[in-house]
Amino acid sequence: MPTATPDPAPRPGEPTPAYGGEVAGSADAATVGLGMPGFTVPPGPAFDGHRPPDAALAGDCVHCGFCLPTCPTYVLWGEEMDSPRGRIDLIKAGLQGDAFDASSVRHLDQCLGCMSCVTACPSGVQYDKLIGAARAQLERRVTRPRTERLLRAAVYALFPRPRRLRAVRALLRAYQAAHLGRLLARTGILRRLPAPLRAMEELAPALGPAPRLPARTPAAGVRRRTVALLTGCVQGAFFPDVNVATVRVLAAEGCDVLVPRGQGCCGALSGHAGREDEALRFARRTIETLEAADADAIVVNAAGCGSHLKEYGHLLRDEPGGWAARAAALAARVRDVTELLDELGPVATRHPLPVTVAYQDACHLAHAQGVRAQPRRLLSAVPGLELREPAEPELCCGSAGTYNLLHPGPAGELGDRKAAAILATGAQAMVTANPGCWMQVGTALARSGRRMPVAHTVQVLDASIRGLPAEQWLAGALDGPGTTVARTAGP
Ligand code: SF4
Ligand code: SF4
Numbered sequence: 001m002p003t004a005t006p007d008p009a010p011r012p013g014e015p016t017p018a019y020g021g022e023v024a025g026s027a028d029a030a031t032v033g034l035g036m037p038g039f040t041v042p043p044g045p046a047f048d049g050h051r052p053p054d055a056a057l058a059g060d061c062v063h064c065g066f067c068l069p070t071c072p073t074y075v076l077w078g079e080e081m082d083s084p085r086g087r088i089d090l091i092k093a094g095l096q097g098d099a100f101d102a103s104s105v106r107h108l109d110q111c112l113g114c115m116s117c118v119t120a121c122p123s124g125v126q127y128d129k130l131i132g133a134a135r136a137q138l139e140r141r142v143t144r145p146r147t148e149r150l151l152r153a154a155v156y157a158l159f160p161r162p163r164r165l166r167a168v169r170a171l172l173r174a175y176q177a178a179h180l181g182r183l184l185a186r187t188g189i190l191r192r193l194p195a196p197l198r199a200m201e202e203l204a205p206a207l208g209p210a211p212r213l214p215a216r217t218p219a220a221g222v223r224r225r226t227v228a229l230l231t232g233c234v235q236g237a238f239f240p241d242v243n244v245a246t247v248r249v250l251a252a253e254g255c256d257v258l259v260p261r262g263q264g265c266c267g268a269l270s271g272h273a274g275r276e277d278e279a280l281r282f283a284r285r286t287i288e289t290l291e292a293a294d295a296d297a298i299v300v301n302a303a304g305c306g307s308h309l310k311e312y313g314h315l316l317r318d319e320p321g322g323w324a325a326r327a328a329a330l331a332a333r334v335r336d337v338t339e340l341l342d343e344l345g346p347v348a349t350r351h352p353l354p355v356t357v358a359y360q361d362a363c364h365l366a367h368a369q370g371v372r373a374q375p376r377r378l379l380s381a382v383p384g385l386e387l388r389e390p391a392e393p394e395l396c397c398g399s400a401g402t403y404n405l406l407h408p409g410p411a412g413e414l415g416d417r418k419a420a421a422i423l424a425t426g427a428q429a430m431v432t433a434n435p436g437c438w439m440q441v442g443t444a445l446a447r448s449g450r451r452m453p454v455a456h457t458v459q460v461l462d463a464s465i466r467g468l469p470a471e472q473w474l475a476g477a478l479d480g481p482g483t484t485v486a487r488t489a490g491p
Helices: 027-031 055-059 072-077 084-095 102-109 116-120 127-141 146-158 162-177 180-187 195-203 233-238 240-252 268-272 276-293 303-310 323-332 337-344 373-380 408-424 435-447 457-466 470-479
Strands: 225-230 255-258 297-300 334-336 356-359 386-388 429-432 454-456
Touching (some): 072 408, 084 102, 084 127, 102 127, 116 127, 127 276, 146 162, 162 180, 162 233, 195 435, 225 276, 225 303, 225 337, 233 435, 240 255, 240 337, 240 454, 240 457, 268 276, 268 303, 276 323, 297 303, 297 337, 303 323, 303 334, 334 337, 337 373, 337 457, 356 373, 373 386, 373 457, 408 435, 429 457, 435 454, 454 457
Parallel strands (some): 225 297, 297 334, 356 386, 429 454
16 A cells, blocks of 8 residues: 655754745634624623632733744634634633623634643643633533534534444445545535535544443553543544543553443533533443442543543533542542653663654643653654654644534644654554544544544554554554545636
C-alpha cells in the first residue's frame, strides 16, 4: 500500500517554519456578529444567579497577554475579543451587570475550549472554569438562529448516544462500501451541501468491523492492577481498533481489564457545550456504571473524555444525595491509558518498530490533563522508533469536541495549519490520543493530497508488543478502520 511522501524534515538548528501565513482576514465575518440575525439575547445583566462565572477567578487576569500567541482564534484573526484576555474581559463586564449582544455571544462561542491559554498563563488564571460557567449560562438563556438551533439539536441528539451512533455507523459503512462519497464528489453534490453537513461527510473515518470487547480480559502473567476501560461514544463507534489495542496492551502489561456493560456517554461533549443538565445526567449514570466495576483505576484512551471525567468533582460539586463525594472519588481514580502505562513501567517485551512518527498533543491531554511526557516516554522506548515534534504543538487542530461541525470555517483553517506542521516533520505517521484530533488532522492531510497513516499511542505499543513488521503496521494505519477516507473532490 503506498504511503504519503512527506517533505524533508527541518534540520536541527533550522528556524521553525511558520504555518498558515499571515493573520486570516476573516475576523469580521467570523466573529463580530455581523450578518447574524436570529439571536435573542436577554436584556439586562448577562448572567443570572445560577452558577455564574466566578468573579474572583476572572479578577486573576492581569492582562499580560502571554496567552495570546497560544490561542488559536487570536492566531487566526488577531482580534482582541477573540483572545483569552478579551473573553475574560467580556465575562467580567457581564459579571458587572452589562448585557450581552450577538457579538459577545459569538466571541465566546468561537472559543475552542482547548485550554492552551490555561497552560500558557503565568498567573494561573482558571479560564476553563470561567468559560465553562459562561457557556452554561449562554446555553440556557440565549436563543440562537433557527438553523444553528437545528444543527446543535441534531449533533447532540446523535454524538452522545452510543446506540444511535451504532445505527449511523451501520449506514455509513454501507455508504462507504458502495463508494457513494466519491460518486457524490464527482457529481458536485458534496460541494453544494451546507458546510456543517459537508464537514460531517468529510470527517467520517473509514469503518471496518467493530468487535465486541470481552467483559473481562485477564492479565498476562502476574496481575498488577484491575482496571475498568471507558469505551467512549465516538471512540467505540468509529475507532473500535483503538479499544481493542488498549485492552491487549493493558493485559500484556499485567492488568485485568474490565469493560463495564451499559456504558453511555460520559457527558464530555455536552459539558463542553454548556449543556449542564444533560452533562450532569450523563455523569451520574457513568459514575454508577464505573463504580459497579470495582476497579483500581478507570482507564480512558480518549483525551476529551479523560479530562471531563477528571472534572466530575467540580461538575457535581453541589449535587445533593452524596453525588459530590462520589464524583470526586471516581475522578481521583481516572487515568489516561498512557499515564497508567507509564506509572506501571513495561513488563511486556517491545519488538523493534522502525518508523518515524510525529506525536501530536491532544489539547485535552496536554493542556487539560498535563499529560505530555508519558506518551513521549512510552513511544521513545519502542526500539527503532524515531519521535519527531511538529511546530506549534500548543495550537489546537480545530477539532475541539463538536467545534469542527459547528464552526467548520475556522476549524478547517486550523486543521490545514496542523496538517502542514505534521507533514513538515517528515514523519511516516502521525500519533495522537483523541478520536477528534485523528479525524480532524487526518481529513486535513487527505484534503492536502498528502495522506498519512494515523494511529493512537496504544496502537504503536500494541504493534511493537505483537512484533508487527513496520510496513504492515503503516499500511494498516493508512487504510484500516478509523483512518480518513481519501476522496477526490470534484469531478
Ligand atoms: S480555550 Fe483555546 S480558543 Fe479558548 S480562549 Fe483559551 S486558547 Fe483561545
Ligand atoms: S489569562 Fe493569563 S496570560 Fe492571559 S492575559 Fe490574563 S493573566 Fe495574562
